[in-house]
Amino acid sequence: MPVAQLNGLNSEIFPSFRAAPALLVIDSVSSECFGISAASGACSATPQHVDAIVCTGGIGRGMFNDLRRRGARVFITDAITVGQALAELSAGNLEILNEVASCGGGHHDHKAAHDHGCGCGSQQEEGGSCCGHH
Numbered sequence: 001m002p003v004a005q006l007n008g009l010n011s012e013i014f015p016s017f018r019a020a021p022a023l024l025v026i027d028s029v030s031s032e033c034f035g036i037s038a039a040s041g042a043c044s045a046t047p048q049h050v051d052a053i054v055c056t057g058g059i060g061r062g063m064f065n066d067l068r069r070r071g072a073r074v075f076i077t078d079a080i081t082v083g084q085a086l087a088e089l090s091a092g093n094l095e096i097l098n099e100v101a102s103c104g105g106g107h108h109d110h111k112a113a114h115d116h117g118c119g120c121g122s123q124q125e126e127g128g129s130c131c132g133h134h
Contacts, residue, residue: 002020003022017060077094
C-alpha cells in the first residue's frame with residue numbers, strides 16, 4: 001500500500017500511488033509487514049511479486065497495466081489507514097479496480113494538497129489520456 005509514513009498498520013494510505021513517499025508491504029500468509037522507501041518513485045520501488053495493491057484509486061494507467069500484467073489485483077478503498085483497509089479486505093468489502101479510465105485522479109481525497117497527476121510521472125496528453133509510459 002502507498003503510505004505517507006511507515007507506521008505499521010497505523011500508516012495513513014497516501015492518495016497518489018506514484019507520489020507516495022513509501023510503500024508498506026504486508027505478507028498475506030504471516031501478516032508481517034515491512035516498509036520500502038519510494039524516494040525513487042513507486043514504479044521502481046514496487047516489488048515484482050505482489051498479489052494485490054490496495055490504494056485509494058490515485059494510480060496511473062501505466063502502473064495499473066504493469067501490475068495487472070504481473071498478475072496483481074488492484075483494490076480500491078476509502079480507508080484512511082492500512083489497518084482499516086486490511087480489515088475491509090479481509091471482510092471482502094473492497095472493490096477490485098478493473099480499468100483506469102484516465103491518468104491521475106483519486107477515488108477519494110483525504111490529502112487534497114497532493115498532486116494527482118499521471119501515475120507514471122509524465123504529463124497527460126490532451127484529452128486526459130495517459131502519456132503511454134509502460
